[in-house]
Amino acid sequence: EYTDQINSGEREFSTLALLHSEDPSAMKGGELGFMTRSQLVPEFANVAFALSDPKKVSNVVESEYGFHIIQLIERRGDMGNFRHILLKPRIPQESLDTALVRLDSIRNGITLKKITFDEAATFLSADKDTRNNKGIMVNNTRGSASAGTPRFALNELNQDIAKIIGEMKEGEVSKPFIMLNEKGRQVAAMVKISARNEGHKANINNDYQVIKQMAEGARQQKLVDEWLQTKINKTYVRIDPAWQGCELKYKGWQK
Secondary structure (H helix, E strand, C coil): CHHHHHHCCCCCHHHHHHHHCCCHHHHHCCEEEEECHHHCCHHHHHHHCCCCCCCCECCCEEECCEEEEEEEEEEECCEEEEEEEEECCCCCHHHHHHHHHHHHHHHHHHHCCCCCHHHHHHHHCCCCCCHHHCCCCCCCCCCCCCCCCCCCCHHHCCHHHHHHHCCCCCCCECCCEEEECCCCCEEEECCECCCCCCCCCCCHHHHHHHHHHHHHHHHHHHHHHHHHHHHHHHCCCCCCHHHCCCCCCCCCCCC
């Protein structure tokens, strides 16, 4: 329906995206900005980079995020700027309830030691990102001291998971619950806390990555400060009289 309206000139793609798209880009009329193929999921990229007419819209494309229609804005070499409208499939409550019952049965099996959590995650989980790792989640928070490790601060977790584990103990398996995954889809899940570190003074044994990142950051900042000070000493800079009384972080600006 949207495709026909846009291709016929009846409606603007950006208007429909603003009104109906379920992607954060909706606020920008569906525009994604310039990206390479590798930055997009394959199903989306294959169709998007095959478009050649900015006035035409693709057929419906299904990806792990939902259903898209795509419009080319501009190509620059290996990069492309596209608009899209994303609609996410609605999962019937009956299906979610069935999944919760299934997970509850698995949890009972874990409690009775008929199966371990690791085994259940490996053989029964539908989450392709964790099932090959015994269900262990990896922290992908950009800039986090724990990035790339299975350690998370509470505020780095999916908010639905964070609510569940707040009062859980180490080794405990949660009751099944419904959450929104990183792709914005409703899924049934249960979680286990493998280890829990309460607030404490940082130490090498428990906080090596954090301490390492802090030390590297301090060293990098020291090198930047030294480089800037060297350049300031050799460079003429005119400071407006109105700003000459300000306290400056680096010395030597006023000569």
